[in-house]
Ligand SMILES: NC(=O)C1=CN([C@@H]2O[C@H](COP(=O)(O)OP(=O)(O)OC[C@H]3O[C@@H](n4cnc5c(N)ncnc54)[C@H](OP(=O)(O)O)[C@@H]3O)[C@@H](O)[C@H]2O)C=CC1
């Protein structure tokens with residue numbers, strides 16, 4: 001197989017390694033690349049996008065002018081939300097940007113608990129490939145699976161993609177919880193109620209609730225909320241230590257998509273009156289409208305209610 005990877009950051013480079021190990025011919029493009037985008041995608045069977053959300057639109061518009069085989073499958077690995085709304089007033093997901101630019105091509109989403117540094121160190125991991133086109137998803141599963149990267153297919157691409165994007169907001173909250181040294185009980189409560197928020201938003205959007213209990217939902221939530229390798233976790237942790245967001249981001253290695261995702265999510269929740277109290281406090285914290293301690297108090301003192 002000929003695989004083109006767009007984006008040579010932490011995740012793009014890791015995916016290059018996984019595809020090469022499986023014996024595929026792999027080319028990679030980034031803005032610093034000596035090769036043009038045209039050279040990199042020439043003859044590609046798979047085009048894997050591992051770009052951060054803010055670059056997706058610009059890369060798509062560059063790719064649109066190039067010629068691709070009609071069988072080329074796009075795989076998006078970006079975990080973010082595009083701020084521009086759809087006709088239903090919902091933010092756009094990366095796969096929707098790819099699909100509307102390339103309507104006749106299969107688009108698949110790769111998402112799961114995949115901290116890139118662990119995979120680069122050769123540790124085993126599992127992930128999910130989801131698409132409306134199940135045949136395409138199965139093809140990608142065969143191409144990228146290995147003894148250290150186990151891939152499951154899933155037929156709820158919306159739920160899989162939303163899980164990967166929304167868990168980043170909760171990872172910021174949990175990073176702050178750990179930064180304040182609030183203990184294991186508090187962390188378990190945040191993760192569990194955070195998952196409830198993800199499901200509330202996801203099912204409003206049209207995703208299946210059960211998808212959020214899988215690898216791309218709960219699985220990724222657990223990975224990012226339990227690892228200091230997670231950039232989103234590091235953002236929350238740094239804020240809890242009294243650093244400003246600017247300081248935290250300037251010291252961060254790579255992208256923390258949860259910062260932008262929180263803003264997009266809160267706009268939707270406000271417009272549609274969806275209850276997302278943890279994400280709301282994360283938003284306030286990022287805007288410096290609340291201290292980490294006051295955010296905890298606000299969550300603990302909400303009106304009493306049933307769990308479900
Ligand atoms: N790291 C991880 O563990 C995982 C990350 N992800 C997701 O993958 C995506 C990328 O993450 P990661 O690799 O860690 O992030 P990095 O910050 O390491 O890399 C970001 C990549 O996006 C590219 N990029 C950013 N803006 C633009 C633009 N305007 N035009 C073209 N390219 C652009 C960068 O290109 P350049 O080098 O030219 O600046 C770089 O290749 C994120 O959405 C993340 O959530 C998913 C699973 C695991």
Ligand SMILES: O=C(CO)COP(=O)(O)O
Nearest residue numbers: 112113114115230231232
């Ligand atoms: O999505 C990831 C792991 O699955 C990476 O998380 P961070 O972007 O928070 O580092």
